[in-house]
Amino acid sequence: MWRVARSAASSLRQSRRRMSTAIPGPCIVHKRGADILHDPWFNKDTGFPLTERDRLGLRGLLPPRVISFEQQYDRFSLLLVIGGFDFLTSLFFFLVLLVESYRSLEKNTQGQPDNVVSLAKWRILNRLHDRNETLYYRVLIDNIKNFAPTIYTPTVGLVCQNYSGLFRRPRGMYFSAKDKGEMMSMIYNWPAQQVDMIVLTDGSRILGLGDLGVQGIGIPIGKLDMYVAAAGINPQRILPVMLDVGTNNEKLLADKLYLGLRQHRLEGDEYLAIVDELMEAVHARWPKAIVQFEDFQMKWAFETLERYRKRFCMFNDDVQGTAGVALAGLLGSVRAQGRPLTDFADQKIVVVGAGSAGLGVLKMALQAVSRMAGPHADPHFFLLDKDGLITKERKCIDPAATPFAKSQGETKEFGLCEGSSLLDVIKKVKPHVLLGLSGVGGVFNEEILRAMKESDSTKPAIFAMSNPTANAECTAEEAFKHAGENIVFASGSPFDDVDLGNGKTGHVNQANNMYLFPGIGLGSLLCGARIITDDMLQAAAECLASYITDGEIQMGILYPSIDSIRDITAEVGAAVVRAAVAEGLADGRGEVGPKDLKYMSKEQTIKYVKENMWFPVYSPLVHEK
Numbered sequence: 001m002w003r004v005a006r007s008a009a010s011s012l013r014q015s016r017r018r019m020s021t022a023i024p025g026p027c028i029v030h031k032r033g034a035d036i037l038h039d040p041w042f043n044k045d046t047g048f049p050l051t052e053r054d055r056l057g058l059r060g061l062l063p064p065r066v067i068s069f070e071q072q073y074d075r076f077s078l079l080l081v082i083g084g085f086d087f088l089t090s091l092f093f094f095l096v097l098l099v100e101s102y103r104s105l106e107k108n109t110q111g112q113p114d115n116v117v118s119l120a121k122w123r124i125l126n127r128l129h130d131r132n133e134t135l136y137y138r139v140l141i142d143n144i145k146n147f148a149p150t151i152y153t154p155t156v157g158l159v160c161q162n163y164s165g166l167f168r169r170p171r172g173m174y175f176s177a178k179d180k181g182e183m184m185s186m187i188y189n190w191p192a193q194q195v196d197m198i199v200l201t202d203g204s205r206i207l208g209l210g211d212l213g214v215q216g217i218g219i220p221i222g223k224l225d226m227y228v229a230a231a232g233i234n235p236q237r238i239l240p241v242m243l244d245v246g247t248n249n250e251k252l253l254a255d256k257l258y259l260g261l262r263q264h265r266l267e268g269d270e271y272l273a274i275v276d277e278l279m280e281a282v283h284a285r286w287p288k289a290i291v292q293f294e295d296f297q298m299k300w301a302f303e304t305l306e307r308y309r310k311r312f313c314m315f316n317d318d319v320q321g322t323a324g325v326a327l328a329g330l331l332g333s334v335r336a337q338g339r340p341l342t343d344f345a346d347q348k349i350v351v352v353g354a355g356s357a358g359l360g361v362l363k364m365a366l367q368a369v370s371r372m373a374g375p376h377a378d379p380h381f382f383l384l385d386k387d388g389l390i391t392k393e394r395k396c397i398d399p400a401a402t403p404f405a406k407s408q409g410e411t412k413e414f415g416l417c418e419g420s421s422l423l424d425v426i427k428k429v430k431p432h433v434l435l436g437l438s439g440v441g442g443v444f445n446e447e448i449l450r451a452m453k454e455s456d457s458t459k460p461a462i463f464a465m466s467n468p469t470a471n472a473e474c475t476a477e478e479a480f481k482h483a484g485e486n487i488v489f490a491s492g493s494p495f496d497d498v499d500l501g502n503g504k505t506g507h508v509n510q511a512n513n514m515y516l517f518p519g520i521g522l523g524s525l526l527c528g529a530r531i532i533t534d535d536m537l538q539a540a541a542e543c544l545a546s547y548i549t550d551g552e553i554q555m556g557i558l559y560p561s562i563d564s565i566r567d568i569t570a571e572v573g574a575a576v577v578r579a580a581v582a583e584g585l586a587d588g589r590g591e592v593g594p595k596d597l598k599y600m601s602k603e604q605t606i607k608y609v610k611e612n613m614w615f616p617v618y619s620p621l622v623h624e625k
């Protein structure tokens with residue numbers, strides 16, 4: 001059930017306040033009449049004032065009554081909360097979906113009626129987006145807590161799984177292996193003159209759902225919606241990009257509805273040549289655009305990061321954004337134990353999942369320990385993958401995992417060995433933190449969670465970070481039930497807080513990179529960063545960690561509410577700007593030069609970032625041929 005009524009009313013009041021103080025400047029439009037109504041960037045639906053209808057040749061193309069932006073907003077919000085909405089709408093959309101892509105939907109949502117409802121909600125929002133972007137983003141910004149689960153994880157995963165059946169209107173650009181040699185000209189097919197933020201995927205590891213090929217485009221779309229909502233990137237300047245190099249998902253290759261290339265994935269140099277060409281094309285047209293790599297399988301996530309990070313202003317969200325969010329949570333869990341932050345160096349941390357995300361987290365945690373305890377510090381990290389504990393005895397160990405593989409001496413100390421099971425590791429190590437980035441739902445089973453009760457920590461931390469919901473290592477309820485009320489808990493996808501009885505509540509945190517990537521992108525953009533460095537990412541993570549007060553920490557709160565995502569993003573963005581300036585990597589942007597940035601105080605930098613956030617209001621449209 002969408003509970004938007006109350007928050008919609010209060011956010012509407014806030015919106016009105018904002019409306020009354022700012023008179024939006026005019027917006028030039030090069031079309032007239034029905035063409036404007038069919039363009040979601042400019043369309044205001046019934047919101048066009050009569051004078052504008054005359055000016056733009058719209059008279060007679062709309063019902064006569066003018067509905068203000070606020071009234072439109074009210075009507076949309078009302079639609080979402082009318083009694084019985086869920087049942088009627090889901091029934092209606094179920095029938096539509098039945099006709100349109102019944103077989104595909106049935107395959108993927110068998111026995112899961114919730115999925116049908118989730119998709120129905122997504123379609124309502126998506127239709128609003130396709131008609132009127134201004135209203136869509138206002139609704140999203142004002143109700144981010146309610147709508148994030150629909151446009152982002154978990155529903156975005158379902159959308160990707162069903163994308164070929166759901167497809168109606170394209171969003172973003174598609175480059176395929178067949179476009180080799182053409183990308184430099186293709187990039188000019190994008191209608192916007194300026195692009196600030198690009199999210200790029202090859203669809204090879206979509207959340208914990210594996211290789212979804214071209215259907216992975218849903219992820220860049222969802223991430224960029226979060227950019228607009230959280231960072232105030234102008235939606236006319238965002239670009240979701242799918243690089244379709246084939247798929248190794250046999251089910252999709254056999255699916256008649258599948259919209260991507262029907263071939264297996266390119267590998268090796270052939271693959272890299274395609275990504276190189278795309279990056280060159282993007283950079284040629286928009287040299288200052290920030291490129292976020294998203295949901296690439298591990299080998300390409302690491303390889304492309306090393307290949308491009310010193311040449312382009314880019315980052316990998318799964319490796320770097322996730323690491324910062326996890327580190328902020330880990331530091332919070334030290335505070336929750338009433339210990340000083342420097343005790344982080346002594347924490348025993350078990351990470352389950354040695355992929356792009358798990359290794360990114362450990363790399364950043366290692367940097368933090370080195371800063372706190374010196375370069376020779378010996379952190380107590382235990383890394384497991386599907387074959388159990390990773391030790392130096394492991395054959396064919398991934399080079400990125402090598403620094404975290406346990407030596408014989410270390411395993412002996414705890415009575416462990418190569419490939420020790422997770423249960424064995426937990427029982428013998430008694431870790432302070434158990435962190436999952438395995439993509440495997442339920443891997444923190446009852447036995448594992450019970451074993452966490454024996455943790456050496458006064459407040460054991462359990463992070464079930466895999467997405468979407470079904471892939472979480474455990475649910476919030478399971479964690480509090482089996483590991484005890486004393487834990488701090490975080491998950492990648494949202495769960496409701498847990499009623500512990502006796503009037504107590506188990507707080508659920510959302511440990512998701514959404515708390516950092518918008519600020520990393522926005523900060524890099526606004527300072528004209530040449531590249532994105534470890535120091536900039538470190539600054540972002542520290543900023544997020546310091547956002548939470550001691551009082552909140554005592555209540556098990558490690559991350560702020562998503563309701564304040566714009567404020568968090570402004571602070572994170574400012575931290576990134578200041579770190580880039582300190583490293584001499586900020587070229588400035590527009591009229592704000594490197595010197596201006598250098599002499600801004602922290603508060604002035606936050607103000608600068610806030611003032612450059614786009615906010616959806618109807619601008620007067622002025623026609624120009």
Ligand SMILES: NC(=O)C1=CN([C@@H]2O[C@H](COP(=O)(O)OP(=O)(O)OC[C@H]3O[C@@H](n4cnc5c(N)ncnc54)[C@H](O)[C@@H]3O)[C@@H](O)[C@H]2O)C=CC1
Pocket residue numbers: 205206207208209297298317318322325352353354355356357358384385386387388437438439440443465466467468471491492493511512513514
């Ligand atoms: N909360 C967040 O912000 C983020 C969450 N994630 C989630 O993390 C998950 C993993 O992502 P990546 O690291 O990119 O994937 P990946 O495919 O690169 O790595 C998965 C790792 O998990 C291991 N694994 C598989 N089954 C296991 C088992 N039964 N026990 C222990 N380990 C097992 C694999 O051996 C591999 O090392 C995904 O579900 C993704 O959605 C990723 C990025 C951010």
Ligand SMILES: CC(=O)C(=O)O
Pocket residue numbers: 153206207208295317318466467492512513514
């Ligand atoms: C959140 C995210 O980036 C992921 O699950 O891949």
Ligand SMILES: [Mg+2]
Pocket residue numbers: 207294295317318
């Ligand atoms: Mg991701």
